[in-house]
Amino acid sequence: MFNKRTKIKQLLEGDKANFETTVMGWVRTFRNNQFIALNDGSTNNNLQVVATLGLLDDATMKRITTGACIKATGEIIESLGKGQRVELKATAIEILGDSDAEKFPLQPKKHSLEFLREIAHLRMRTNTFGAIFRVRHSLAYAVHKFYNDRGFVYMHTPIITGSDAEGAGEMFKVTTLPLDGTAPKNDDGSINYKEDFFGKSTNLTVSGQLEGELAAMSFSDIYTFGPTFRAENSNTTRHLAEFWMIEPEVAFNDLEDNMNLAEDFIKYIIKFAVDNNGDDLAFLAQRLEEEEKQKPQNERSEMGLLDKLKFVVDNDFERLTYTEAIEILRESNHNKKKKFQYLIESWGTDLQSEHERYLVEKHFKKPVILTDYPKEIKSFYMRQNDDGKTVAAMDILAPGIGEIVGGSQREERLDKLLQRMEEMQIPVEEMNFYLDTRRFGSCPHAGFGLGFERLVLFVTGMTNIRDVIPFPRYPKSAAF
């Protein structure tokens, strides 16, 4: 069998030596015509393959270049040199795939993240991105494990949606109609979508929440985990046009239950990565530390990556209402000395990211859950509080990332929901499928959305969201 080989991770972690094996992987460096640092992606650590003199002819030797793929067979022995416990003393080396050294863009040296972003198809072969995407995998696995262990049903909500009113931003249109102006038209000149593939106007989903609510009205506890799409012209380190979102929706939960679920969930998956990806996180922590050294002293973070993750897992998130947050901000020296670009004056305006950062990074120095926002700045489906001014919303803000979770208790009372939809000009006739849940056996329920990439950012210590998804999609960019 061709693929009979041992993974490098297994060889390096085992405590055995003096046995025959075969490894396959990609050459990172080739030193002294003798030492091959081989990586197969199972771990960031390389296996040292030793090609003793005379094993290879000159022509084959020349083909062992950075990036080449090789198969090496030999004996695992305790290393004669320092720096590694074991090494492979090769008895045979076969080139599986050549890599022209003059053209292969990755060199055994430091590259900028901007450059690597241009070669996203090859950047996974670097230590940094190898670590990031193994951590990303673990986090994704932990998401499913967390909900499965608690009896949640994983719902696949549609990616193509017929609902125009998911209410979370600009949508990408999905159509098979021609774009050259010859699409069928209505009498008033608008496009006649009855002729389109689905017989109506359709878009890529911006959220699975509405469908998730329908499912929660049947299974009690559900979650979604899938891609979502926003056609916003957002050019930031925190936004993508295509990103993955986790949206649990739970019948019979109120806002406090919702907060407890979100906090437990975040702590669980971070702990899972800490417990299962120690090597990768240690590498990323060291990388971050070196990057921090470039910064001036006052901009450096007080904690290293691993300490920060441990702190989040071990400590309660700070919970306070929007109204309390406004008071803290208004009374802060920062506000009084007019250091905010947008000064806090009155109740009712939305918080700017500088305010969120102040609360999270300066005042509390831990994740913060803000609740009970003014209804004017939140979505129609959020449950109205008895004060008539606020809704049962909650946002979780993380240090360095900002909003990582947005959620709420949903409005289960049909009359209140209809009234809110009217005020916010949501087309009721298109939402009948959603309103049916309030007509037939409505119940209190709550849920939230967590941006997966933002969580990966937080756990890996990376700063640009384009570096934590394999093939990022953002304005003017859909390469690969």
Next chain:
RNA sequence: UCCUACUUAGCUCAGUUGGUUAGAGCAUCUGACUGUUAAUCAGAGGGUCGCUGGUUCAAGUCCAGCAGUGGGAGCCA
């Protein structure tokens, strides 16, 4: 979309008040090297200075437009 900085060799960057053949480190290539750890040593090749136009005797350098990238803001997850 707005504000701001940047764009010079494969990569990371120098390049003075506009002045003659545009530099370095790493990478690559050639050679040396049997215990190296981003190996080391010697030598060589490599540039339409983002694109378009303008000012000038003369533009990598000054001006305008466009494009791309970084950072910040808005929108949000």
